Amino acid sequence: MRIRISGGRIIDPGRIDTVGDVVVENGKIRSVGPPDSEAADQVIDARNCLVVPGLIDVHVHLREPGHEYKETIASGAAAAVAGGFTAVCAMPNTNPVNDNAQVTRFILDRARAAGLARVYPVASITRGLKGEQLSEFAELKEAGAVAFSDDGRPVVGSRMMRRAMEYARGFDMPIVSHCEELDLAGDGVMNEGVVATRLGLAGIPNAAESIMVMRDIALAELTGARLHICHVSCAESIAAIRAAKDRGVRVTAETAPHYFTLTEEAVAEYDTRAKMNPPLRTAADRQAVRQALADGTLDAIATDHAPHSILEKEVEFDQAANGIIGLETALPLSLRLVADGVLPLTDLIAKLTVTPARVFGLPCGLIPGGAADITVIDPQRTWTVDAERFASLSRNCPFDGWPVTGRAVLTMVDGRIVYEAPEA
C-alpha cells in the first residue's frame, strides 16, 4: 500500500517546512518533501493544506473504565482523530483508577481494538488518587504508562509529592501536576472576581493555582525531577513558571484552548458549559496565557477534554461538574492564535506536536522510516461547531454554534486513514 499526500505545505517543526509530497508505504513514512511521481495506490490532494505530524493531546479524560455513559476509549479516540489528533494521553481518574498495570493494559487493549488514535495511559501518582501511597511506577511504566498524575486532584501533601518526584526521577518519567490549593479554593465554583460577585457564586482566586505551581516548582528544584504543569490558567502561575525555566528547573507546562479563548464572562447566565477547574479567568489572564504561548513559557496546548453528560451539566451551577470537551474544537481555536498574530504557524504546530511529544517521551515527526502518523489540515476551511455532530459521546462544549476556520481534513495513524472530514 503506497499513499502519496501531494502538494501540501509540509511542516515538521524544527525539521522541515516546504511544499511537496509525503509518501507513505506500508504504514511507514517513505519520503518527506521531494515531489513523487511513482505509482501510488492512493493520492491525496493536499494543495492549500498543511501536512503535519499527527497532533498529540497530552491531557484527555476518556472516562473508561467506569463512566462509559460520558465517553469510551473508542468514542474518545474517534473524537481525537476527528479533531486531527493521532495520539492522546489518558488521565487516570477513571473507576477503577489507573493505578495498576491491569487498568493500564485494559486501556491499551481497548485503544488497540478501536484502532483510531493512539492512547497513552497516564497512571496515577498515588493509589486511588488518595495522596497517601505511591502507585507502582515501575510496573506501570512496563505496562505502558508514559507519565504519572493525580489529575483532577492535587497531591496535597508536600512530602508525598516530593517522594513521588524523587521516585519518578529513577524512571525518568514526568510528574504531571494538577496545581490547586484545595483549602484556598474552598467552595469556589468559578473565578473570583466581578462576575462571581454579580452572580452570587463563590470564587476561586488565581492564588489557589499559583501557590501550588510554586510549591511544585520548589519540589522539582529540590528533587531534580521532571515536572509538567497541567492546564495553566492565570498570570501568576505563568510568572512562576517563567522564572523557574530561567533558572534551569526541569519544568514544562500546558494550557488549554479555553484559557486563551474565553474569559469568566462566559459563565454569565450561569452557563455550566463554561464551568471548569481551574476556572476561566479574566481578560488579563487570557492575555498572559497568550503571551506565554508566544514566548515559550507554555510548551504545549492540551485540551483537558472532560466529557460529562447532561446529568452532570443541566443542574444548578454550583452542583454542575467541572470540565468541557475539547478534542474536536482545539485545532480551529488554536489556529486563531496564528490569525491573531500571537505566534507563527510553525510554533503553533510545535505546541500541538513535537513539544508535548518530547515532554512525554512520545514518538512524533515526519521522519522517513517512522510511523506514518500524519494530520492534513485545511487552514482556510470555515465551518460551524455543532456539538450534536461530535464523535464524542458528550456535548459539554461552550463553543457550540461558533463559526470557526481551519480543520483537520484527514487523519492518518500508522499509514491508515482513520478520519476524513466530510466535504465542505
Added chain:
Amino acid sequence: MQLTHKDILDIASLSVAEIELILDTAVQMREISSRPIKKVPTLRGKTVVHFFYEPSTRTKTSFDVAAKRLSADSLSLSKSTSSLVKGETLIDTARNLDAMAPDAIVIRHSSAGAPHLIARHVRCGVINAGDGRHAHPSQALLDMLTVRQHKGRLDGLRIAIIGDITHSRVARSNCEGFVKMGSEVVLCGPPTMIPKGIETYGVSVTGDVDEAISGADVVMLLRIQKERQQAGLFPSEREYARVYGLNRRRLEKAGRDVLIMHPGPVNRGVELAPEVADGPFSVILDQVANGVAVRMALLLLVAGGTRNENQD
C-alpha cells in the same frame, strides 16, 4: 402597564418603570391588609406553588399570606417533600410541577441561578424568593417600598448597608435596586466580607462605620451568621459588635430622620443594639408588613393573567 418578562428573577432585569409599577401596586395591596376582611378574589382559581428548597420561615410565610389574601390556591413543597430527595433533578421537578399548570412558582434555593434554570424550563412565571448569595428581589422591593413610604422618594437618598456583603443576596439586590432608583449606596463591613468588584454596582465601599453612617438617610444592617466566624471571616461576635455593630452612640452620626432597617432575623447585640432595634428610628416591622404587600403585588403581576403572553 405590565411586566416585560414572565419571571421576577432579580432586580437587574427589572426596569425603573417596572420597579415603580410593582411598588405602586404594592401600595394598593397594603390597603387590603388593613381591612377587617383581608381577602380579595383577584387570584381566585389561580394556583401558586411555593417551592422552598432551602429552609425559610419569614419569606415563605410572607408569600403564603400574600397568596391567601389574593384568594390564590397555594401549595408548598420543601426539599424533604419534593422528589429532589429521591434523586430527581431540579429541571425534572420543575417540569412536573409545570405540567400541573400552576400560574406561578415561587422558589427559594441555596444555589445561585437555580430560579433562572427553572424559569427556562417552565411555562408559568417564576418568582425568585432568594437564590444562594445571588438575589432576593422581593426583599429589595419591600425595602424600597418601606423607604419610599417613609421618605416619599428614593432618588438622592443615602443608603448605608452594613455587614456581610459577600454572602448576602439582600445586599446585592438592594445595591441594584437603590442605585437604579437614584439613591446613593455605601457599603461597609470587614474586608473579609466585601466581595471583589462590588464597586461595579455603582456603590462606594468603606471600612469605617462612622463614615458609612454619616449623613445616611437609611442604615440597613445585615445578619451576621455564626458560621462565618468559624470560617475565619471575623474573630468574634464581641469584636464584630465593637467595630461594626450599630448602637445609639454611633447613630448620632446619621441623618436626623434616619431609618433603621434589617431583613431579619436580628442578632440583637451583634449587628444591632437592642435599643436601636426597638428605637424610634426602626422600621423593621414596617418592612415585614410591606413584605406581604410587595409579594401580593408580585403574585398579581406574575399570575394575574393580564400579561401579554406573546411578549417574551
